Amino acid sequence: MSTGIHHVTGITRRVQANVDFYVGFLGLRLVKRTGGYEDAEQLHLFYGDALGSPGSVVTFLVWEDGAPGRVGHGQVAEIALAVPPESIGEWLTRAMTARVPVQGPSREFGETVLRLKDPDGVTVKLVGLDMPAAAPLPDPIAPTRLRSVTLFTEKPDETRDFLARFGYAEQASEGAIRRVASDTDVIDIRDATGFFGGIPGTGVLDHVAFRATDVDAVRQMRLALKGTDATSVHDRKYFLSLYVREPAGILLEYATDTPGFTVDESAADLGQTLFVPPHDAARAEDLRVILPQFALPGEERTPMRDLHFIHRFHRPEAPDGSTIILLHGTGGNESDLMPLAHRLAPNATLLGVRGRSTEEGINRWFRRYDATTYDQADIRAEAEAFAAFVTDASRAYGLDPARMTVLGYSNGANLIGAILQLYPDAAQQAILLRGLQVLEDAPQLAPDALAGHRVLMLNGARDPFAGMAPALEQALRRGGADLDSQMLAAGHELSAEDLTRAGAWLAAEPVA
Known part of the structure; x- marks a missing residue:
């Protein structure tokens, strides 16, 4: 089974704007909506390819109208999604038409890149690279999978060495950025010495998760991480995982590919039902009232006024x-x-x-x-x-x-x-x-x-x-x-x- 990125998780303060960007603009599929497993009063949305395949998934915790965070060292700072190489021009036109902040195209490590800002200000890069989707989306130029994340660290050598545990080896460098690669994707490690430290909140990326072959791999990783702040193994229903902070303080997760998002919804119905974590089943009805509502593109909605x-x-x-x-x-x-x-x-x-x-x-x-x-x-x-x-x-x-x-x-x-x-x-x-x-x-x-x-x-x-x-x-x-x-x-x-x-x-x- 492949190594590489399983998913990336951010925090948004406007659920409707978030859905409109990742589903309406980028064309990803909403594959799951659930109350958070750590805090069921936080809505958790999962976007990805047609099945939410590992390596394609971007997730967001919803802190509706929550305080903004600050991007700095000790954080995942950017995400990059692969799109067909010939589509970069069309994506540039789409961004300008939709008034999405965009820079580029530019060249990074020999790849053509557009840099976008989502409604919370998170940097989302579109990389023109032939990386076929495991479960293609209807739009022929939709993102196919995660290409990379960028980590801001004050300890680039130690961050690089720690990532080797998850199957990454140094590949190249460009200025202050070192690139390490797995067999499916890359991580860009930026030396952020002298930057402000990151602050949790809306508009920041919370963590990146890497792929584990199976539950035994997660348990073996837990043993290998003895002496660190690694957590116990958590059952997230759609995968099992553990969390750990690498030496510079960046939060990482190690998650299994299975059972996946079709464990409680059919492939055709993914993302349609709001699920509540099993341990909060007794207050499911209350949570469905507390969690913020939103509309998918094309659904009837009431615009929120400022x-x-x-x-x-x-x-x-x-x-x-x-x-x-x-x-x-x-x-x-x-x-x-x-x-x-x-x-x-x-x-x-x-x-x-x-x-x-x-x-x-x-x-x-x-x-x-x-x-x-x-x-x-x-x-x-x-x-x-x-x-x-x-x-x-x-x-x-x-x-x-x-x-x-x-x-x-x-x-x-x-x-x-x-x-x-x-x-x-x-x-x-x-x-x-x-x-x-x-x-x-x-x-x-x-x-x-x-x-x-x-x-x-x-x-x-x-x-x-x-x-x-x-x-x-x-x-x-x-x-x-x-x-x-x-x-x-x-x-x-x-x-x-x-x-x-x-x-x-x-x-x-x-x-x-």
């Missing part, structure tokens, strides 16, 4: 025209409450939103000085901004304000409470889970300011902050809201009773 809050939709299979807007608690994100909301209203479209304030790296909706003292100017500024966001989102996505519910937990519920007092027209129906009064100088609402508004407040009897809830209840009632405030046998955390009572309330009087 509004002033990071947001994400979940669209059910049979939408009923209602929308629930979700505001997470401290430390949460835009997808946290989607499973809860999906259980409340399975046919509602869910719009999760991310707070713009941060506290020691965690997401919030407004700044605070301590657990019960809040930045009043920031509350008012973010309430105004969010009220404007609701208006903009309704217009941009065609949402019906009369069939809209705003649901928040903890810090998110607190902002909703402030919005109801400051901008009553922003929401007609709201569910506040552990909501408090955070306005110190709350406006005196007219008796009919909240007329026609339905509000549910669910508080916890053991919640240490529950003493601040009655002030919010009183303010909403004075404004004329139809308020249903209930006390649960719970603390500040959410409980199964929240789902039961919120579901009953939501179903009792649907928004007209």
Whole structure:
């Protein structure tokens, strides 16, 4: 069996743009979509030839709207895909027509190369080289397989020697780059001494995986790597593998060719079903709501708008025209409450939103000085901004304000409470889970300011902050809201009773 590259894995912050580039522009096939095996709340997409053959596969972990990384030493820096030599001119035309950033053609190690940038800024080289595909794609000039990756290292000699374990031997050099070759592809080792170190994040390549002949080869490699940071052997369902960092810190994987991507889908249906790792089967339905949705080229899609809050939709299979807007608690994100909301209203479209304030790296909706003292100017500024966001989102996505519910937990519920007092027209129906009064100088609402508004407040009897809830209840009632405030046998955390009572309330009087 051949040695060489098995796959390369990167990290993207925009799943739809990623799919549009690798499937729509490059013409690769999406051969698998799954929750990540290390973190099932990360979508993992696999692209490749018609069967996802080892040596053709490029994969991406999706950190939707995640922080960008930095390319530097200690990283896989570039990937290169082989295309038919005579197609370079057509690829150049395609790139310019599609407005894909492109440089070249140029010559590298005697090969004709176009250098592209994917939507995250990852360098993707197209190399004019006759390397037949194991399972050809329909487009005659589509990439056939991986030609190479480029490694940035401060220890080029040690990196080269380490790669010999995976079947690579030095072949040539060109400037600061040494090229090592297996029997199927090459690795370019660039001396990056003096460069900044790489930082993990979106827009970087996480690791490169090499091909193992079988499971025994992986186990033998594990023994040979004794004394390094090599991991135990992991079952990734589609292959077994281990991970190790070479002397310069670059993450490498060693993976078997089998069983391959047809183990749970037929060849004709590859990439159609979202799979959840077996160890997360108990929360499969929640994960399918949490993981970001996308459309393949040609499928119906809703374009995402660039509004002033990071947001994400979940669209059910049979939408009923209602929308629930979700505001997470401290430390949460835009997808946290989607499973809860999906259980409340399975046919509602869910719009999760991310707070713009941060506290020691965690997401919030407004700044605070301590657990019960809040930045009043920031509350008012973010309430105004969010009220404007609701208006903009309704217009941009065609949402019906009369069939809209705003649901928040903890810090998110607190902002909703402030919005109801400051901008009553922003929401007609709201569910506040552990909501408090955070306005110190709350406006005196007219008796009919909240007329026609339905509000549910669910508080916890053991919640240490529950003493601040009655002030919010009183303010909403004075404004004329139809308020249903209930006390649960719970603390500040959410409980199964929240789902039961919120579901009953939501179903009792649907928004007209």
